[in-house]
Amino acid sequence: MNLMIATRLQQLRKMNGYSQDVLAEKIGVSRQSISKWERAESSPETDNLIALAELYGMTLDELLNTSGDVVKISTHNKKNKDFSGKLKSLISKANDFGIYPKTAKNMIKFPFPIIIALIYVAGSFMFDIWHPLWIIFLTIPIYYRFALACKANNKKVFNLLIPVPEIITTVFFILGFTVGQWKYIWILFLLIPIYYWMIIAFTKAE
Numbered sequence: 001m002n003l004m005i006a007t008r009l010q011q012l013r014k015m016n017g018y019s020q021d022v023l024a025e026k027i028g029v030s031r032q033s034i035s036k037w038e039r040a041e042s043s044p045e046t047d048n049l050i051a052l053a054e055l056y057g058m059t060l061d062e063l064l065n066t067s068g069d070v071v072k073i074s075t076h077n078k079k080n081k082d083f084s085g086k087l088k089s090l091i092s093k094a095n096d097f098g099i100y101p102k103t104a105k106n107m108i109k110f111p112f113p114i115i116i117a118l119i120y121v122a123g124s125f126m127f128d129i130w131h132p133l134w135i136i137f138l139t140i141p142i143y144y145r146f147a148l149a150c151k152a153n154n155k156k157v158f159n160l161l162i163p164v165p166e167i168i169t170t171v172f173f174i175l176g177f178t179v180g181q182w183k184y185i186w187i188l189f190l191l192i193p194i195y196y197w198m199i200i201a202f203t204k205a206e
Contacts, residue, residue: 005064006040012056012063013038026153027051099158104150112143132177138170156203164195 013023013034020038024031027048036042044052053063116136124130145163152158168188175185 003040006038008064009044009052010038012052016056022153023055026055099152099154100150104147107143107147107150113140116140132173135170135173135177138166138173142166142170156199159199159203160196165192168192 013020018026020031020034024034028051029048033042033044033048037044049060049063053060056063116139120133120136123133142163145161145166149158149161149163152161168191172185172188175188176182179185
């Protein structure tokens with residue numbers, strides 16, 4: 001492969017903040033393949049070039065344009081780098097490649113809201129429990145937050161996207177209506193800031 005193209009592929013990877021291992025995982029090849037491309041020992045196949053172009057938000061022509069060996073970063077990637085704050089920067093990396101892409105895809109396709117609506121209507125008519133059965137509707141945002149978390153590209157983002165506030169709120173209502181100790185179970189909400197503080201402070205973005 002042309003040495004200039006090999007150099008360009010290496011520059012694009014580094015400027016987008018990917019290690020060889022991460023890039024290899026995102027486009028479905030081995031790290032050794034990435035290394036060989038960047039040393040001009042082998043050339044990416046057409047489907048791999050397309051995957052790289054899509055990942056970097058470029059056309060194939062832009063990907064392979066080595067004029068002056070100037071690397072161009074797409075507007076999309078520039079916007080990602082302009083987000084302020086550590087949390088926004090992490091979340092901006094969540095994309096279709098994700099750490100659990102198949103799980104996310106299957107969850108999004110599944111008609112979960114329809115199932116919940118049918119359960120609510122059927123249960124309410126059959127057992128006359130309109131209240132508090134409405135609580136099951138709170139599982140809909142929980143479900144889709146899990147689906148979004150599966151699209152994150154590292155474990156730290158995954159943990160940040162876990163629907164902890166929604167889960168705590170649902171548990172709060174369930175316990176409130178079953179045991180009735182509203183003035184005590186509010187303590188559950190203290191778990192929310194503790195959870196996010198622990199994720200930010202102790203979890204590395206792998």
